Amino acid sequence: MDGAWSAAAVRRAEAQLMAQLPPGTLMQRAAAGLATECARILKRRNGGVYGTTVIVLAGPGDNGGDALFAAARLARRGVRVFAVPVMGERVHPVAAAALTRAGGRLVANPPRHCHLLLDGVLGIGGRPGLPGRAIDRLAAIDADTIVAVDVPSGVDVDTGAVPASAVTADVTVAFGSRKPCHVLGRAALLVGRLVLVDIGLGPHLDPHPAVRVAGDDDLAAWWHAPGPDDDKYTRGVVGVAAGSERYPGAAVLSTSGALAGPSGYVRYAGTAAEQVRRRHPEVVCTQEVKEAGRVQAWLAGPGFGTDEAALAELRHVLESPAPVVLDADALTLIGEYPSVLSQREAPVVLTPHDREYERLYGSPPAEDRGAAAAVLAKRLNCTVLLKGHHTVVASSDGEVWANPTGRPQLATAGSGDVLAGFMASLLASGMSGVRAAVAAAYLHGRAGGIAGAGHRTVTASDIAKALPQAVGQTLSAADTPGKRR
Ligand SMILES: NC(=O)C1=CN([C@@H]2O[C@H](COP(=O)(O)OP(=O)(O)OC[C@H]3O[C@@H](n4cnc5c(N)ncnc54)[C@H](O)[C@@H]3O)[C@@H](O)[C@H]2O)[C@@H](O)CC1
Ligand SMILES: [K+]
Structure with missing residues (x-):
C-alpha cells in the first residue's frame, strides 16, 4: 500500500532524515531529480536541452529554493534561465546565488514565451491561493510545459481543496x-502527470499515511483466487436487486458487473428478470428478494425505483445477514428512511455521487472530499465510496483511500451500475467492505482505461466487458499471486 502524507508528516520525516545528513543534502536531491525530469521534457519536446528557455516563478521559501537550484543545473547545460521573484524580492538566497553563478538571471520582466515554466511559488509551506504577482506572471507567460515543484502552488496541500x-x-x-x-x-x-523523486524519506514516513492509495500488489493480496476445492457456492453467491420494468438496463448492467467479479454464482431478484435472463443466461433469476435464496452479498438500488415496493425490497435485503452494497435509488430511500439501516450489523457500502451524498448527509460534500466521505461513513456506520473524477473511499473508523485509476470517460450512463455489481461480487467472495470498495474503484477505473484506449468512446457495457482484462492485468502485474482460499 502506498499513500499520501500530510505536510506536517512530511516535515517530521524530513527533520529525522536531515538530522543524519550534511546541511542542504535533501534540497540538492530534490533539485537534481527535478532538473533531470525537466531536461527529459525539454529533450522530448525540443530535441535537446541546450538553447531552450526556462522561466522560474520563485517564491520566498524552500520550494523556490528547489526550483532555483534545479534551474542552476539546467543553466549549466546551456539553458537560458530567467527567474522571477513573485513575493517582493524575497527568494532563497543561496539558491539564487547558485543560479546566477551558473549563468541564469533574476529578472522582473521575463520573456513572453518559454519552453518550460517552473512553478516554485509555494510548496508544502503554502497556504491556499496565489500571491497577486504570481497570478499576473502566469497569465503573461506562454509556456509550452508547466512543471509544478512538489505541488501546484495555490492548492490546499492536505485536503486537495482549491478555494x-x-x-x-x-x-x-x-x-x-x-x-x-x-x-x-x-x-x-491540477497536478498533470505526477513524477515522484526519491529523496530517501521512505523509512522515516509514518506507517499510516493521511490518505491510502492502493496498488496492484494490494489488489493481488486481497483477491480470492479459487482453490482446487472450491465450487460455485464457496466462491461466493452474489445477489443483485436492481432494475425495474421502467429501467431494465440497470439490472442488466449491474449483473454484468457482478459476473465479472470473483464470485461463482449470480442471482438476480426483480422485475427485469426476463431481460437479465436474455442477456446473461448464467444468472439465476427470481422476481423478489425473498425468493432468491442465500447469498453472501447483496447489491440493491440501481434502477430500482423509490416507491413502496422498492422500499419493501430494500428492507428484505437489509434483513439478510450478508454484506450489502447500496447504490442509486437505494441511497435516495436511505436518505428518506435512515432508520432502515439502524438495525444492521453486517457491513454496508454506500456509493454516492455528490447529489446522493447531499440526500444522505443534508449538505453537499465539502471540498475536502476525504473528510466528507469519512464524516458520512462515521455517521451511518458504513463504508462510503464517494464518486468523482478522483473517487474516495472512507471507512467508518476514519480510514481514507484515494483511487489512483479512473478517467473522465467513466462518467457515462450505467457505469455506476457496473461498478456496484462488481463490488458486490468482491464482497461475496469474502473481501471486507473497505477493500471491496477500494478494489472495485481501482479495477473499474482500469477497465475504463482499457475500454477507452486510443481515445475510444466508452459505454458502461464496454467497461463491464473490459473488467476481466483489468483483473488479469492487475493480478499479473503484482509481485504476489492472488491468495488461495
Ligand atoms: N526542508 C527541506 O530540506 C526540503 C524541502 N523541500 C521543499 O521545501 C518546500 C517547503 O518549503 P517551505 O517550508 O520553505 O515553504 P514554501 O516554500 O512552501 O512557502 C514559503 C513561504 O511562503 C509564504 N506563503 C505561504 N502561503 C502563502 C500564500 N498563499 N501567499 C503568499 N505567501 C505565502 C509563507 O511565508 C511560507 O513560509 C517543499 O514543498 C519542497 O519543495 C524539498 O526540497 C525537500 C527537502
Ligand atoms: K510549487
Whole structure:
C-alpha cells in the first residue's frame, strides 16, 4: 500500500532524515531529480536541452529554493534561465546565488514565451491561493510545459481543496512522497502527470499515511483466487436487486458487473428478470428478494425505483445477514428512511455521487472530499465510496483511500451500475467492505482505461466487458499471486 502524507508528516520525516545528513543534502536531491525530469521534457519536446528557455516563478521559501537550484543545473547545460521573484524580492538566497553563478538571471520582466515554466511559488509551506504577482506572471507567460515543484502552488496541500487561484501543471515533480493534494479533490486535476523523486524519506514516513492509495500488489493480496476445492457456492453467491420494468438496463448492467467479479454464482431478484435472463443466461433469476435464496452479498438500488415496493425490497435485503452494497435509488430511500439501516450489523457500502451524498448527509460534500466521505461513513456506520473524477473511499473508523485509476470517460450512463455489481461480487467472495470498495474503484477505473484506449468512446457495457482484462492485468502485474482460499 502506498499513500499520501500530510505536510506536517512530511516535515517530521524530513527533520529525522536531515538530522543524519550534511546541511542542504535533501534540497540538492530534490533539485537534481527535478532538473533531470525537466531536461527529459525539454529533450522530448525540443530535441535537446541546450538553447531552450526556462522561466522560474520563485517564491520566498524552500520550494523556490528547489526550483532555483534545479534551474542552476539546467543553466549549466546551456539553458537560458530567467527567474522571477513573485513575493517582493524575497527568494532563497543561496539558491539564487547558485543560479546566477551558473549563468541564469533574476529578472522582473521575463520573456513572453518559454519552453518550460517552473512553478516554485509555494510548496508544502503554502497556504491556499496565489500571491497577486504570481497570478499576473502566469497569465503573461506562454509556456509550452508547466512543471509544478512538489505541488501546484495555490492548492490546499492536505485536503486537495482549491478555494482560490492555483497553478494548473502539466507535470508535478513531488519529493519524497505524495501529498493528499496529488490524489484528492480539484487539486488532483491540477497536478498533470505526477513524477515522484526519491529523496530517501521512505523509512522515516509514518506507517499510516493521511490518505491510502492502493496498488496492484494490494489488489493481488486481497483477491480470492479459487482453490482446487472450491465450487460455485464457496466462491461466493452474489445477489443483485436492481432494475425495474421502467429501467431494465440497470439490472442488466449491474449483473454484468457482478459476473465479472470473483464470485461463482449470480442471482438476480426483480422485475427485469426476463431481460437479465436474455442477456446473461448464467444468472439465476427470481422476481423478489425473498425468493432468491442465500447469498453472501447483496447489491440493491440501481434502477430500482423509490416507491413502496422498492422500499419493501430494500428492507428484505437489509434483513439478510450478508454484506450489502447500496447504490442509486437505494441511497435516495436511505436518505428518506435512515432508520432502515439502524438495525444492521453486517457491513454496508454506500456509493454516492455528490447529489446522493447531499440526500444522505443534508449538505453537499465539502471540498475536502476525504473528510466528507469519512464524516458520512462515521455517521451511518458504513463504508462510503464517494464518486468523482478522483473517487474516495472512507471507512467508518476514519480510514481514507484515494483511487489512483479512473478517467473522465467513466462518467457515462450505467457505469455506476457496473461498478456496484462488481463490488458486490468482491464482497461475496469474502473481501471486507473497505477493500471491496477500494478494489472495485481501482479495477473499474482500469477497465475504463482499457475500454477507452486510443481515445475510444466508452459505454458502461464496454467497461463491464473490459473488467476481466483489468483483473488479469492487475493480478499479473503484482509481485504476489492472488491468495488461495
Ligand atoms: N526542508 C527541506 O530540506 C526540503 C524541502 N523541500 C521543499 O521545501 C518546500 C517547503 O518549503 P517551505 O517550508 O520553505 O515553504 P514554501 O516554500 O512552501 O512557502 C514559503 C513561504 O511562503 C509564504 N506563503 C505561504 N502561503 C502563502 C500564500 N498563499 N501567499 C503568499 N505567501 C505565502 C509563507 O511565508 C511560507 O513560509 C517543499 O514543498 C519542497 O519543495 C524539498 O526540497 C525537500 C527537502
Ligand atoms: K510549487
